[in-house]
Amino acid sequence: NAGVTQTPKFQVLKTGQSMTLQCAQDMNHEYMSWYRQDPGMGLRLIHYSVGAGITDQGEVPNGYNVSRSTTEDFPLRLLLAAPSQTSVYFCASSPSGTETQYFGPGTRLLVL
Amino acid sequence: GIQVEQSPPDLILQEGANSTLRCNFSDSVNNLQWFHQNPWGQLINLFYIPSGTKQNGRLSATTVATERYSLLYISSSQTTDSGVYFCAVIQGAQKLVFGQGTRLTINP
Numbered sequence: 595n596a597g598v599t600q601t602p603k604f605q606v607l608k609t610g611q612s613m614t615l616q617c618a619q620d621m622n623h624e625y626m627s628w629y630r631q632d633p634g635m636g637l638r639l640i641h642y643s644v645g646a647g648i649t650d651q652g653e654v655p656n657g658y659n660v661s662r663s664t665t666e667d668f669p670l671r672l673l674l675a676a677p678s679q680t681s682v683y684f685c686a687s688s689p690s691g692t693e694t695q696y697f698g699p700g701t702r703l704l705v706l
Numbered sequence: 707g708i709q710v711e712q713s714p715p716d717l718i719l720q721e722g723a724n725s726t727l728r729c730n731f732s733d734s735v736n737n738l739q740w741f742h743q744n745p746w747g748q749l750i751n752l753f754y755i756p757s758g759t760k761q762n763g764r765l766s767a768t769t770v771a772t773e774r775y776s777l778l779y780i781s782s783s784q785t786t787d788s789g790v791y792f793c794a795v796i797q798g799a800q801k802l803v804f805g806q807g808t809r810l811t812i813n814p
Binding site: 627629634636637639642653684693694695696697699702 | 741747748754801802806807
């Protein structure tokens with residue numbers, strides 16, 4: 595199993611550009627989530643999904659969109675990138691939301 | 707929402723020393739996990755421990771759910787133990803809430 599994979603590893607955007615961060619898992623987990631980590635801080639939840647077709651907002655959802663069309667994939671979209679979205683983004687999955695969560699390697703995003 | 711506080715924020719030790727990291731949380735929880743974030747940024751699962759005690763090699767963890775705290779013990783520290791240790795909890799609605807972390811530096 596590859597576990598949780600994320601692409602790209604690193605991305606530079608200009609303010610106002612859009613992009614999609616990809617996340618995939620091959621463990622048949624129902625629960626998937628996106629977090630951001632800012633310098634010196636813990637991770638904060640952006641959006642999560644309890645299964646295909648179901649998504650919900652986390653602590654910091656503004657500026658981000660998600661969808662979940664398959665069990666395996668959970669992309670995160672930035673429609674109008676802003677410098678405040680410069681961060682490291684982690685995707686995670688779990689058999690259910692209350693069990694052990696497994697994290698991907700992260701995507702470093704710099705918005706100029 | 708639930709508050710998660712970790713202490714100490716920073717810890718510097720010599721190789722071979724033992725350490726105890728603490729995580730306090732403000733309400734009852736369904737899930738508590740400890741993670742190690744290595745210097746390359748990778749998050750590594752250490753323990754899933756909503757209650758009780760678990761051990762894995764030189765690491766062990768204890769959660770006392772009724773008193774709302776968890777402890778992570780690292781014995782005979784190695785330089786590879788350096789990094790940031792995070793405690794994270796879930797209360798109810800499947801949202802993992804992280805503490806601010808303890809930055810551990812092990813000097814050779």
